[in-house]
Amino acid sequence: MTGQEFSKSHNLLQRTPLYGLHVERGARMVPFAGYEMPVSYPLGVLKEHLHTRAASGLFDISHMGQIGLWPKSGKVADAARALERLVPMDILGLEPGRQRYAYFTNESGGILDDLMVANLCDHLLLVVNAARKAADETHLLAHVADQCRVERLDRALLALQGPKSEAVLAHFAPDCSRMRFMDVRRTNIMGAECIVSRSGYTGEDGFEISVPSDMAREIAEAFLENRDVELIGLGARDSLRLEAGLCLYGSDVNETTTPVEAGLTWAIQQTRRQDGARAGGFPGAPIILQQLAKGAARRRVGLHPEGRAPIRNGTLLFAQHDAGEPAGSVTSGGFGPSIDAPIAMGYLPAELAAPQTTVFAEVRGKRLPVSVDQLPFIVPGYKRS
Amino acid sequence: MLKYTDEHEWLKLEGDVVTVGITEHASTMLGDLVFVELPEAGANLTKGDRAAVVESVKAASDVFAPLAGEVVEVNLAIAQDPSLVNSDPLGAGWFFKLKLADVKAMDGLLDETAYKALVG
Numbered sequence: 479m480t481g482q483e484f485s486k487s488h489n490l491l492q493r494t495p496l497y498g499l500h501v502e503r504g505a506r507m508v509p510f511a512g513y514e515m516p517v518s519y520p521l522g523v524l525k526e527h528l529h530t531r532a533a534s535g536l537f538d539i540s541h542m543g544q545i546g547l548w549p550k551s552g553k554v555a556d557a558a559r560a561l562e563r564l565v566p567m568d569i570l571g572l573e574p575g576r577q578r579y580a581y582f583t584n585e586s587g588g589i590l591d592d593l594m595v596a597n598l599c600d601h602l603l604l605v606v607n608a609a610r611k612a613a614d615e616t617h618l619l620a621h622v623a624d625q626c627r628v629e630r631l632d633r634a635l636l637a638l639q640g641p642k643s644e645a646v647l648a649h650f651a652p653d654c655s656r657m658r659f660m661d662v663r664r665t666n667i668m669g670a671e672c673i674v675s676r677s678g679y680t681g682e683d684g685f686e687i688s689v690p691s692d693m694a695r696e697i698a699e700a701f702l703e704n705r706d707v708e709l710i711g712l713g714a715r716d717s718l719r720l721e722a723g724l725c726l727y728g729s730d731v732n733e734t735t736t737p738v739e740a741g742l743t744w745a746i747q748q749t750r751r752q753d754g755a756r757a758g759g760f761p762g763a764p765i766i767l768q769q770l771a772k773g774a775a776r777r778r779v780g781l782h783p784e785g786r787a788p789i790r791n792g793t794l795l796f797a798q799h800d801a802g803e804p805a806g807s808v809t810s811g812g813f814g815p816s817i818d819a820p821i822a823m824g825y826l827p828a829e830l831a832a833p834q835t836t837v838f839a840e841v842r843g844k845r846l847p848v849s850v851d852q853l854p855f856i857v858p859g860y861k862r863s
Numbered sequence: 864m865l866k867y868t869d870e871h872e873w874l875k876l877e878g879d880v881v882t883v884g885i886t887e888h889a890s891t892m893l894g895d896l897v898f899v900e901l902p903e904a905g906a907n908l909t910k911g912d913r914a915a916v917v918e919s920v921k922a923a924s925d926v927f928a929p930l931a932g933e934v935v936e937v938n939l940a941i942a943q944d945p946s947l948v949n950s951d952p953l954g955a956g957w958f959f960k961l962k963l964a965d966v967k968a969m970d971g972l973l974d975e976t977a978y979k980a981l982v983g
Contacts, residue, residue: 523920524895713894713921786898788918813897813920820898842900842916 494540495634495694503709511608513541516711523713527815530640530680530718531856535710536701537637543611544631544688547602547622557602560625561595564617566737566760568747574599577662577675579745581737582617587765588733589740590617592725596662596675603662603673605635605686607727634694639684639718641859642706647674647685650700654685659860667697679715681722681858720821721814723780723853729791730778730809730823736762738769739825741778741853746770777831780851781808781822781839787846788813788820789839795824796838799845805830805837814855821855822848866969867978868929873953879966883929884957885917885948888982894919896945901937902959908932910968915958917948930968932961 491514500507505516516538518526529535549557558569565580572578574597582590591610596603606614611630618628638646648655651665654674662675670693678684689697701707716726725731731740749755752767760766783789789811794804811822822839830837833852838845864876871889874881890896898918908914908928915926937959941947948956963969973981 517921518894522894524897527920717920787900788898788923790923813918815897815920842913 492541494538495691496538496540496698499695499698500538500709505709505711508712510712511541513608515541516709518711518713519709521708523711523717524815526708526710526714527717529708530710530714531682531816532640533706533708534638534640534642534646534684534704535680535714536698536707537639537710537715538634538698539637539686540634540691540694541608542635543604543606543608543614544633544635545604545606545611545615545618546627546629546631547604547618548627548629549601550625550627552600554597554600554602557622557626558597560622561602562750562756562759564621564760565595566746566750566763566766567595568749568756569595569602570756571747571749572597575661575663577660577677581731581742581745582614583737583760583762583766584733585761586733587736587762587769589727589731589735589737590614590733592727592731594675594677596673598662598664598673603688609728631688632691633688634691636687636689636694636698636701637678637684638687638701638707639678639680639710640682643682643684644861646701646704646707647687649704650697657685657861659683659862668693668700670697676861679722679724680718681724681854681856682718683859683861716810717812717815720810720812720823721816721854721856722858723823723855725778725823726810735778735825736766736769736774738766738774739776739778743770773828776806776825776827778809778823779826779831780853780855781811781824781837782849782851782855783820783822783839784847784849786820787841789822789841789846789848793822793824794840795826795848796840796845797830799838801838804840808839817855821851823853826850864969865975866972867975868972869981870927870929871982872926872929874929874969874972876966876969879963880935881930881932881961881963881969882957883914883959883961885926885952886978886982887952890949890952890956893917893924894921894949896948899941899945899948899958901939901942902934904934904937906934908934908961917945926958928961929972930961931964933964934959935962936960
């Protein structure tokens with residue numbers, strides 16, 4: 479047998495504050511974005527995935543970047559205005575104690591990274607992808623340093639995801655139970671100053687919790703004393719977010735995909751669009767605003783193979799069984815344990831992007847029928863009210 | 864006679880037909896399987912040909928023909944229920960039966976001691 483499972487290099491990799499915990503709990507460690515990270519624990523990807531949807535999963539996402547933008551004027555609005563130079567979001571209108579999904583765009587309308595932006599009253603907190611955090615910091619220093627001090631935080635980041643997460647966290651921070659989806663607040667957990675957001679990357683209700691590095695292990699172990707909590711690795715994190723229709727930066731979105739192509743225009747508030755109060759003013763605005771008005775030639779779509787064979791990242795998609803040239807390709811694909819079927823995302827020309835359209839995926843020399851499907855594949859459990 | 868390959872397959876010889884499966888070590892490393900693709904009965908395989916595909920939630924891996932021969936039977940039960948490979952890799956989770964072109968080729972494979980040394 480062969481496959482990526484059997485050959486991994488572990489040289490020159492960074493470790494998170496929870497490395498020792500992962501190893502003690504039997505994790506399989508793999509290189510990811512320059513870190514040695516747990517891909518799964520003895521429970522296994524399939525059961526870890528199902529556990530998260532049924533109870534509560536604890537994820538170490540300390541490899542992600544946490545960047546503070548501190549306004550030099552002392553007014554967070556000045557940091558918000560500065561950040562709006564780089565993202566097509568309404569940051570000025572982001573209320574204190576709220577968080578918003580955002581992405582950095584480039585001059586051709588592509589996406590440099592996607593991120594969360596939280597308004598913590600006196601500063602903005604950005605959570606960015608691990609593989610992009612150095613580039614993001616450079617980008618921010620180049621474009622907002624006139625208004626903001628850009629500070630990379632050396633803190634751990636934990637996620638509790640799943641329907642029982644509120645009860646798990648309430649034992650330590652009862653004030654968090656009142657939070658709604660995308661609320662963010664400072665709280666105290668076991669004497670440590672933490673920043674909690676009600677958000678995540680699984681399609682479930684849950685929390686992301688920024689904790690001091692030297693308290694990360696103690697807090698994680700305290701969460702794990704609750705029998706509803708299991709450690710969940712990056713393998714299940716990927717299948718959970720795929721079922722939830724969420725993009726993986728570098729696979730589903732990158733510097734060559736625009737927000738319109740990627741179906742992420744819901745994240746662009748009216749005020750940054752044509753005729754809005756602060757229309758444009760972000761990199762690639764002419765291209766993105768034009769695509770918003772006229773549509774894009776290709777679209778990110780959900781894909782549902784008709785058989786049982788998963789279709790993976792890079793698989794070519796064809797309009798017909800015998801078509802010569804591919805029409806598109808798969809950007810994320812695998813198996814969805816909660817829906818017990820293979821699922822994928824990819825890009826197709828607009829004329830093939832309508833749900834129920836049948837296209838063909840080339841897998842090991844065979845053309846397999848695949849249905850274009852709505853995203854997400856599951857009903858999200860976000861606590862909106 | 865039970866033999867192993869360094870590609871984590873086991874082979875059990877009866878007459879000139881071997882039953883082929885993957886080892887417990889391999890099934891553990893792969894994790895819960897969600898899809899198995901088997902060769903066609905009647906297919907003639909050369910040693911090293913891709914004979915089957917196993918997929919977990921995360922990844923696809925190939926199972927290679929451990930020796931040359933003709934596929935005389937495949938285990939459709941594991942295509943119906945891939946979890947059999949995880950729960951009983953050496954028994955109900957077998958993959959296919961191969962009528963060997965050359966039974967003597969079995970001598971070149973690993974015995975149990977050598978395989979156990981390989982996987983530690």
